Amino acid sequence: xxxxxxxxxxxxxxxxxxxxxxxxxxxxxxxMTTMIFLIxxxxxxxxxxxxxxxxxxxxxxxxxxxxxxxxxxxxxxIDIINYNATKSDEDERELKADTVRLLxxxxxxxxxxxxxxxxxxxxxxxxxNFAKLLVNPNRPDLLGKPISxxxxxxxxxxxxxxxxxxxxxxxxxxxxxxYNKVYTNEAKMKLSYFRYFKRWxxxxxxxxxxxxxxxxxxxxxxxLKKRVQNQVFQNxxxxxxxxxxxxxxxxxxxxxxxxxxxSYQESVHSKSQELKELNETLEKRVEQEIEKNREHEQLLVQxxxxxxxxxxISNIAHQxxxxxxxxxxxxxxxKFKYNMGQLDEELMKKKSKEADRVLEYMSHTIDDFRNxxxxxxxxxxxxxxTAMDSIMTIVSSSLSNNRISITICIDNNLKLNTYLNEFxxxxxxxxxxxxxxxxxxxxxxxxxxxxxxEVDENIIIIVEDNGGGIKVEPKSKIFEPYFTTKNGSDxxxxxxxxxxxxxxxxxxxxxxxxxxxAGARFEIILPK
Numbered sequence: 001x002x003x004x005x006x007x008x009x010x011x012x013x014x015x016x017x018x019x020x021x022x023x024x025x026x027x028x029x030x031x032m033t034t035m036i037f038l039i040x041x042x043x044x045x046x047x048x049x050x051x052x053x054x055x056x057x058x059x060x061x062x063x064x065x066x067x068x069x070x071x072x073x074x075x076x077x078i079d080i081i082n083y084n085a086t087k088s089d090e091d092e093r094e095l096k097a098d099t100v101r102l103l104x105x106x107x108x109x110x111x112x113x114x115x116x117x118x119x120x121x122x123x124x125x126x127x128x129n130f131a132k133l134l135v136n137p138n139r140p141d142l143l144g145k146p147i148s149x150x151x152x153x154x155x156x157x158x159x160x161x162x163x164x165x166x167x168x169x170x171x172x173x174x175x176x177x178x179y180n181k182v183y184t185n186e187a188k189m190k191l192s193y194f195r196y197f198k199r200w201x202x203x204x205x206x207x208x209x210x211x212x213x214x215x216x217x218x219x220x221x222x223x224l225k226k227r228v229q230n231q232v233f234q235n236x237x238x239x240x241x242x243x244x245x246x247x248x249x250x251x252x253x254x255x256x257x258x259x260x261x262x263s264y265q266e267s268v269h270s271k272s273q274e275l276k277e278l279n280e281t282l283e284k285r286v287e288q289e290i291e292k293n294r295e296h297e298q299l300l301v302q303x304x305x306x307x308x309x310x311x312x313i314s315n316i317a318h319q320x321x322x323x324x325x326x327x328x329x330x331x332x333x334x335k336f337k338y339n340m341g342q343l344d345e346e347l348m349k350k351k352s353k354e355a356d357r358v359l360e361y362m363s364h365t366i367d368d369f370r371n372x373x374x375x376x377x378x379x380x381x382x383x384x385x386t387a388m389d390s391i392m393t394i395v396s397s398s399l400s401n402n403r404i405s406i407t408i409c410i411d412n413n414l415k416l417n418t419y420l421n422e423f424x425x426x427x428x429x430x431x432x433x434x435x436x437x438x439x440x441x442x443x444x445x446x447x448x449x450x451x452x453x454e455v456d457e458n459i460i461i462i463v464e465d466n467g468g469g470i471k472v473e474p475k476s477k478i479f480e481p482y483f484t485t486k487n488g489s490d491x492x493x494x495x496x497x498x499x500x501x502x503x504x505x506x507x508x509x510x511x512x513x514x515x516x517x518a519g520a521r522f523e524i525i526l527p528k
Contacts, residue, residue, distance in 0.1 A: 029247055416459060
């Protein structure tokens with residue numbers, strides 16, 4: 001505990017109002033420097049990775065270009081041979097001899113050591129005497145001599161066998177092998193293009209040494225590398241320039257913050273004095289506001305009670321209308337029989353019993369209403385079906401008079417442990433609200449359905465009607481106090497508000513409203 005207090009004091013001394021602007025600058029500089037460093041690092045890293053990718057592509061393109069150039073050279077020579085064959089009057093043998101002399105006299109590029117060489121194919125399947133060398137400026141010692149496909153280069157590759165296989169399959173071949181380079185005694189890797197000239201059974205070829213290609217690649221690679229390095233250097237300079245500008249701006253901002261803080265301190269001092277004075281009277285103001293809210297809640301509850309009383313009187317009137325009519329009929333019958341002189345003791349006893357039955361029903365109705373509105377603050381366990389039957393005693397006549405069909409599907413075994421009267425008041429509020437909507441919208445064949453289900457540790461009561469649904473958005477607005485969709489003095493807007501308070505605060509449940517298939521759908525979720 002002591003260590004914690006000591007650390008807090010050090011922390012307060014480290015950051016205070018006096019040095020907060022400097023701390024902002026330091027933190028800003030550290031963050032910006034770190035960001036610039038990371039940006040520079042990843043920029044350089046990504047740039048060189050891109051450079052390597054570009055170089056790989058460049059090398060591949062260089063080899064592709066060389067292959068294309070070699071192929072173009074051979075195609076040009078074959079075109080020349082075909083052209084001479086059509087224009088010359090010489091026979092085939094003389095034309096071949098002239099072509100050999102022409103090809104032997106073609107000068108090759110000394111720097112690149114590329115030259116044309118020609119084989120006269122003797123056996124297309126290969127072997128020791130598969131061909132005779134007709135043209136090869138690099139190997140005059142082999143001219144006119146038989147050539148074998150079993151010959152191996154310095155790496156042990158039978159390259160003549162390899163290109164001859166491609167010739168048989170597709171008439172041309174690109175082959176890599178080692179061969180002595182012109183003007184040197186060194187064996188170098190060479191890339192050659194071989195093309196079969198079917199008319200004379202020749203294979204005409206031209207090659208280029210790989211080290212000549214690599215020289216060009218190295219020159220271009222160095223040039224590209226320098227360009228990338230210059231670009232990286234320029235961007236790092238820009239990053240550093242940006243960091244310097246950011247530091248200068250942060251210093252200017254820090255000075256402005258100092259001015260603002262100074263003004264703020266003066267304002268805080270002034271507000272502190274006002275707050276001190278306010279705190280002295282705050283407790284008294286809070287008590288006054290609490291008292292006002294309490295009075296408001298009491299008025300709201302009182303208003304709710306008056307509304308419930310009005311509903312009760314209306315429902316009693318509906319419930320008593322038929323019994324009173326029956327009682328009136330009994331009295332009129334007794335009076336009629338008496339005037340006719342036909343009222344004997346047996347008839348009098350019979351009609352008295354009928355009157356007693358009607359009066360007992362009316363008394364039972366009064367007990368149901370009195371029990372319903374009698375305040376009970378203790379929780380009790382009760383059957384959900386019995387509670388619904390009690391509610392229907394109150395509201396059934398009103399629904400019947402308005403030709404509203406009500407269907408109740410409640411499991412007889414479902415039980416709740418909560419405030420019975422408050423639960424019945426919530427259900428009655430929702431049914432009454434549905435009844436009013438059905439009457440207001442003049443719904444044909446109006447109905448109300450009450451269903452229940454058990455989910456985990458909760459019981460869900462669903463009340464649904466076909467009144468057309470709730471037209472306000474959001475739908476939860478109907479639970480706000482004094483909100484009503486009824487006209488004039490028909491609605492007070494506190495029935496559903498009080499229902500939500502009862503369910504969610506007193507019963508620790510949840511009251512929700514949704515859009516049903518034909519109207520509103522209320523769901524009451526209560527813990528068992």
